[in-house]
Every structure is written in structure tokens, then in C-alpha cells.
Amino acid sequence: MRIRNAERKRSFEDLPAPEQNDLAISAGQRVQTIRMDVAFGLRALEAAVPGTAAHVAAKMAQLHAVNGIEAIQAPQPDAYIAPVIPINRNVVSRQEQTAYIAPIASVPHNDPRDMIATGQLAYALSKGGSVRSAQEAAVTTHAATGWNGGRDIDHASIVAESSYDQPEDNVRDLNAYVKVLEQPDYAPVDQQVATPENSYDQAARMSNAWAAVEQAQSDNPNPELKAA
Amino acid sequence: MGFLSGLLNHSQNQQDAQQRRRSEIYRSLMHWEGKVGGELFGPIPEGTRREFFCLDEKTWVWHEEWTDSDGHHALTTRYDVRPNGILKSQGTKEYLALTPEEAENLYTAIVLYSEKVLPELERWSRLKK
Numbered sequence: 001m002r003i004r005n006a007e008r009k010r011s012f013e014d015l016p017a018p019e020q021n022d023l024a025i026s027a028g029q030r031v032q033t034i035r036m037d038v039a040f041g042l043r044a045l046e047a048a049v050p051g052t053a054a055h056v057a058a059k060m061a062q063l064h065a066v067n068g069i070e071a072i073q074a075p076q077p078d079a080y081i082a083p084v085i086p087i088n089r090n091v092v093s094r095q096e097q098t099a100y101i102a103p104i105a106s107v108p109h110n111d112p113r114d115m116i117a118t119g120q121l122a123y124a125l126s127k128g129g130s131v132r133s134a135q136e137a138a139v140t141t142h143a144a145t146g147w148n149g150g151r152d153i154d155h156a157s158i159v160a161e162s163s164y165d166q167p168e169d170n171v172r173d174l175n176a177y178v179k180v181l182e183q184p185d186y187a188p189v190d191q192q193v194a195t196p197e198n199s200y201d202q203a204a205r206m207s208n209a210w211a212a213v214e215q216a217q218s219d220n221p222n223p224e225l226k227a228a
Numbered sequence: 229m230g231f232l233s234g235l236l237n238h239s240q241n242q243q244d245a246q247q248r249r250r251s252e253i254y255r256s257l258m259h260w261e262g263k264v265g266g267e268l269f270g271p272i273p274e275g276t277r278r279e280f281f282c283l284d285e286k287t288w289v290w291h292e293e294w295t296d297s298d299g300h301h302a303l304t305t306r307y308d309v310r311p312n313g314i315l316k317s318q319g320t321k322e323y324l325a326l327t328p329e330e331a332e333n334l335y336t337a338i339v340l341y342s343e344k345v346l347p348e349l350e351r352w353s354r355l356k357k
Contacts (some may be wrong), residue, residue: 022246026254027352030261034349036285038342039308047337048313049328056335 260317261345262291268340280337286310288338307334 044053229305239345262279272278272302283289288307308315308323315323326334 018319022253024353026250026257027327027349029254029351030257031346031349032280033285034342034346037282037288038338039340041314041335042286044309044314045331048326049331052328052332052335055332056339073257154261166317 241254259342262289264323265337265341268337280341282341286287288334307344 042053234315258281262281265271265280266278268280269278273294276292278293279289279291281289282305286309288309290305290307291302292304293302295301303318306317307326308317314326316326316336317323
């Protein structure tokens with residue numbers, strides 16, 4: 001009996017982690033679905049309104065022209081093309097970070113430029129070595145601007161994680177994201193007046209959620225195996 | 229016989245559990261995409277919930293809920309991709325053609341949406357061992 005249990009354990013250990021595989025499979029399906037929809041949509045719109053794709057492509061090119069890694073857009077109302085501010089990859093002080101952030105703080109929240117700038121800043125901070133982790137880059141970005149709560153941290157964190165290229169953190173990030181949204185008392189700060197204090201508070205809640213997810217995964221790494 | 233049928237049931241239960249889990253993850257991903265998509269269009273007014281996402285290969289959904297002096301409202305706009313154009317419906321059986329301006333706005337949103345969500349989804353899809 002002991003031998004059988006040992007054999008069974010070895011065979012279970014050989015199985016890929018179900019959480020990771022399930023996420024990978026679902027994400028792969030979503031990628032396929034969205035790509036098909038984008039392709040179908042383009043063809044359908046071109047059939048209905050010839051020239052749409054070219055017009056949109058020109059608009060997107062303008063948007064991307066200022067989307068370099070080492071540049072952050074300075075906002076100008078109603079204009080996607082704007083002067084760029086060079087980001088020093090060796091930024092070291094919080095004051096300097098704030099100085100770089102200030103010009104983009106007036107971009108309306110949820111404007112695509114806001115997301116791009118947030119992501120660029122998180123990337124610049126993480127690559128500049130002035131923060132120790134992608135999460136810290138995201139939280140610093142968010143707190144320094146006093147921007148709006150958990151969802152900004154999510155976006156910045158996801159982008160910063162990409163820079164670090166740590167896939168396992170992305171799994172944790174997604175889990176944490178879902179967990180935070182499911183909390184009954186979750187109230188995005190963007191429905192309040194955003195201040196550095198409540199931004200930090202929101203960041204702390206995200207950190208707590210991450211810790212909770214990690215603890216849960218550590219306690220029970222394979223729920224289906226336990227159920228069996 | 230009892231042992232064999234128990235083993236088969238156990239295997240079936242495991243498959244069902246895995247299928248349920250994948251469905252939940254798939255829905256979670258769409259939920260995440262809907263949040264990201266809803267934030268592409270500028271500030272969301274206080275008390276408003278907005279989601280924009282790709283439902284399947286031929287459908288995009290815009291869902292918005294808000295409250296005003298007349299009470300709570302919810303409006304779901306469905307964009308159906310057809311070979312010769314995109315039609316929209318808003319809770320009625322009637323389908324409307326998009327104006328050129330709406331078509332361009334929709335396509336811009338689709339491009340932005342795919343640029344925001346695809347890199348993350350692709351990275352997650354590569355986690356498979």
C-alpha cells in the first residue's frame with residue numbers, strides 16, 4: 001500500500017500544474033478569438049465604409065509615434081501628438097520621479113494616453129533600477145501621481161511585470177486582480193477623491209490580496225489533487 | 229464492478245471539475261478584458277459601470293449601467309460582424325447599420341483593445357508547460 005501511494009504521488013507530481021495550464025489554455029483561446037474578431041471586423045468595416053482601416057491606421061501611427069520607451073508624452077488637450085520628455089534610465093530619487101510624472105498627471109484618467117504614460121513610467125522606473133520590483137514600480141507610479149486606485153495599479157503593474165518578464169507573477173497578478181474585484185467592500189478609489197494616502201491604502205490592499213493568493217497557493221497548490 | 233464504476237465516476241468528476249475551472253478562468257479573462265476595454269473611452273462618470281469586450285469571433289459588446297434621477301439604467305449594445313458590414317442592436321430585434329463615424333470609432337476601439345489585452349493574453353498563453 002505504501003508503495004502504491006508513493007507511486008501515485010510520483011505520478012501526480014509529474015502532472016503539470018493545473019492552474020497554470022488552465023490559464024494558458026483559456027488565454028490562448030481568447031487570443032485566437034480576438035484575433036479572428038479583429039480580422040473579421042476590419043474586412044466588414046472596409047466593405048461597409050471603404051477607407052476606414054487606412055484612416056484608423058494613420059490615427060494609430062500618430063499615437064505610436066510618441067510611444068517610445070524612453071519618452072513620455074506631455075499632455076496637450078485634444079491632441080495625441082505632443083512634445084516628448086526624455087526619461088533618464090538612471091533616475092534615482094523619488095523627487096526626480098515626481099518631476100517626470102508631474103507633466104502627465106493632468107492627462108484625463110482612462111485616456112489612452114494615461115495608460116501609455118503609466119506603463120512607460122513603470123517600465124522606466126523598473127529598468128532604471130530606482131525601484132526593486134515591478135510591483136514597486138507600479139505602486140510608486142500610482143502613488144506619486146495620486147492617480148485613481150486599484151485599477152491603475154493593475155494596469156501599471158501588468159505593464160511593469162511585462163518588463164520584468166516574470167510569467168509566474170502575471171498569474172499571481174491576474175489572481176490578485178480577480179480576488180480584489182470580488183471583495184464585497186471593494187470600492188475603486190477613482191470613485192473617491194484620489195490622494196496619495198488612499199492610493200497607498202489601495203496599494204496595500206492589492207499587496208494583501210497578493211499575499212493572500214500566495215498563501216492560498218502555498219497551502220493548497222493543487223486543489224483538484226486534494227479533492228481526489 | 230463497484231470499484232471500476234467508482235473509478236470511472238471519479239475520472240468523470242475530475243474532468244467536469246477541470247472543465248468548470250477552465251470556464252471560470254475564461255470568464256475571468258473576459259471580465260478583465262471588459263474592464264480594460266471600458267476604460268479606453270475616457271473618464272467613466274461616477275456611479276457608471278462600463279465594459280467593452282470581444283464576446284466571440286463575430287461579436288463585440290458595449291455594456292453600460294448608470295443611475296440618474298429616473299433610476300437605474302442598463303444598456304447593452306451588441307455589434308454583430310457580418311461579411312458586408314457591422315450591425316448593432318440594443319435590446320430590440322431591430323438591427324441598425326453603423327454610421328461611417330461610428331464604424332471608425334468602433335474600429336479604433338477594437339485596435340486599442342487588442343493592443344491592450346493581446347500582449348498579456350499571449351504571455352499567459354505561453355505559460356503552458
